[in-house]
Amino acid sequence: MELNLTPDELAFRDQVRAFLQRSLNADVVRRSRTGMHPPNEEDRRWWNRVLFEQGWAAPHWPVEYGGTGWSHVQNHIFEYECKLAGAPELRWQGLRLLGPVLYTYGSPEQKARYLPPILKGEEMWAQGFSEPGAGSDLAALKTSAVRDGDHYIVNGQKLWTTEGQYCEQGFFLVRTEAADRPQRGISMMIIDMRAPGITVRQIDMINGEGSTCEVFLDNVRVPVENILGEPGNAWNQAKFLLANERTSSADIHKARADLERIRVIARAERRGDRPLLEDPVFSRKLATLRLEVEALEWSVLKVAHEAPSRHPIAACASVLKVRGSGLQQRLTELMVQALGQRSLRVYRRDEAYAPPGDDPSWPAYTPGVTADLMYLRACTIFGGAMEVQKNIIAKLAFGF
Ligand SMILES: Cc1cc2nc3c(=O)[nH]c(=O)nc-3n(C[C@H](O)[C@H](O)[C@H](O)COP(=O)(O)OP(=O)(O)OC[C@H]3O[C@@H](n4cnc5c(N)ncnc54)[C@H](O)[C@@H]3O)c2cc1C
Structure with a gap:
């Protein structure tokens, strides 16, 4: 991460890294890196429980409902480190979408009944x-x-x-x-x-x-x-929920982790007599994407920090969604290009989850890349289609 972290933030990052290192195991990491959709259900529930026991299942929630009280930068560091370490993705419909609606609009009985099982990963x-x-x-x-x-x-x-x-x-x-x-x-x-x-x-x-x-x-x-x-x-609740969904749809932590994944593949794959990473055309494409991901990362942090007070949140959320979903598609396209003809093999879930064999034609980084590319065709649709997001930006940000 290229943010200029303060000494306290660096110490926090190291604490998160140490926790991830002792809590995750190689099998879980291998399965979550395959990019299968849906991800492995048992791993996800297990990881939700582990995070709950640590008090970190929903850092972004208010402390009174089980959040951590971390700053935006700490939340960002935590999510990025989880993604980089290959932690299973938690189910976000409860934690990201409904949870905030419940503690903002729900009755005391509804909060007491539904928030704890979301936090513990007991109800999806x-x-x-x-x-x-x-x-x-x-x-x-x-x-x-x-x-x-x-x-x-x-x-x-x-x-x-x-x-x-x-x-x-x-x-x-x-x-x-x-x-x-x-x-x-x-x-x-x-x-x-x-x-x-x-x-x-x-x-x-x-x-x-x-x-x-x-x-x-x-x-x-x-x-x-x-x-x-x-x-x-419920229309206002729905708009509140969808703005949260679109901000998360930028999926900046996945984008950062995907950049790393592309580098791993491009270091191992060869074009002619050198690693693909040293090919000037390829490395230029990667550098361009990296710049765009960094620009988006700053925007996500800025919106998280300022949006409630200074900007029309729905317009900001739509901008992040448009930029983030387009980038996700380009990142997986480059990953598939890096894999070359190996990308033609589409894995079944059981194959993708199996421990890597010793066949050099299918190194450990191959499963899931093509499946992810295909799945992500939908990311410019779910959470609100691209064209409609652009209409929202035009109306709310520019008054058209
Ligand atoms: C993988 C996936 C997961 C999803 N998960 C969920 C979920 O969990 N829960 C849920 O409720 N929904 C979910 N959705 C639904 C998603 O929110 C809708 O698909 C999306 O809002 C688009 O609606 P639609 O499919 O009816 O397309 P339509 O609204 O029919 O749009 C079709 C096309 O017309 C364009 N269009 C429509 N209106 C306009 C306009 N006014 N101006 C310009 N262009 C326009 C759209 O951009 C699109 O290209 C999911 C979708 C996908 C693909």
């Missing part, structure tokens, strides 16, 4: 926003929730629900009342993913994995106390 969460006719135009959603005594009866279909097949709980946007504007009458509702009437169907993706699902809701009974905030008034 699905995000049920998009529908077949409502993605970019989210307010067009049709899933309905009709009050019936102390329950709502929910009917409808959600689409692209990431890893819904592994989740115990979901936070859903549903229409609880008809209103004059489409943004009104929408509520955010917590739904038990194992409730009668819910069917989760995995969608097979281009990388051979099933990281998203369709979720069908057929007369699902949901207690009224599962509404988050005021019924019919």
Whole structure:
């Protein structure tokens, strides 16, 4: 990391490194570096527990709910070091998306019931926003929730629900009342993913994995106390959540770790009689990406530090999302170029997770690279499509 860290920050970084070194094991690191989507579920839950026991599962949360009280720079160092060390990626729907909504808008009972299991990694969460006719135009959603005594009866279909097949709980946007504007009458509702009437169907993706699902809701009974905030008034909560999602979508820590990964590959791969890293055309491409990643890193830190007070947060979040998602795609493209013809082998999950063999044709850095490239075609779509983010920037930042 090229930030000018203070002596205290350097000491903090060393403390994090020492913790990662003693807590992670080689098998877990190998599996998480394969770039499989979804990542290994058991590893992820295990790592969430380890971090919880250390008090580091949700550093960015307020201290009263289990956060660490670290500065933005400390949070940044922590996340980067985790990525660099090959720690499993925690499931972010609970920790990054719903958690902040819960402690900002939830009732005391909801906070007490749902925050601790998120922190401990005991309950995983699905995000049920998009529908077949409502993605970019989210307010067009049709899933309905009709009050019936102390329950709502929910009917409808959600689409692209990431890893819904592994989740115990979901936070859903549903229409609880008809209103004059489409943004009104929408509520955010917590739904038990194992409730009668819910069917989760995995969608097979281009990388051979099933990281998203369709979720069908057929007369699902949901207690009224599962509404988050005021019924019919969830649009602001949804915008708050999506701004957090888009800021995280810059995925700057992965970008930094990917740069390192490209260097590892390019040092080992040869073009002609020299390592690829010494090829001037290749190293120029890598240097350009490195500069862009560093510029984005500074922007992410600046937004984290200043956005709530000085900028329209939604516009900043969209800028980071546009830049970050484009960079992720270019980084994986360069990684695939570095692998050359080895990238043509697409690994099945069990092969990718297997310990590296001694076949020199398939060194340990090959599994997962092509799968990641294919998966990341979607990163300019999920969390809000690229064109729509540009519309948001034009409107909020430039007033068009
Ligand atoms: C891998 C993956 C994971 C996802 N995970 C989740 C999840 O966990 N939960 C969830 O709720 N959703 C999830 N999504 C859904 C995602 O949020 C939507 O796909 C996204 O918002 C786009 O909506 P759409 O697919 O309906 O496309 P559409 O809205 O139909 O857009 C199609 C195309 O038209 C363009 N377009 C649309 N409107 C405009 C406009 N006004 N101006 C210019 N261009 C426009 C878009 O940019 C896009 O290129 C996921 C999607 C993917 C691919």
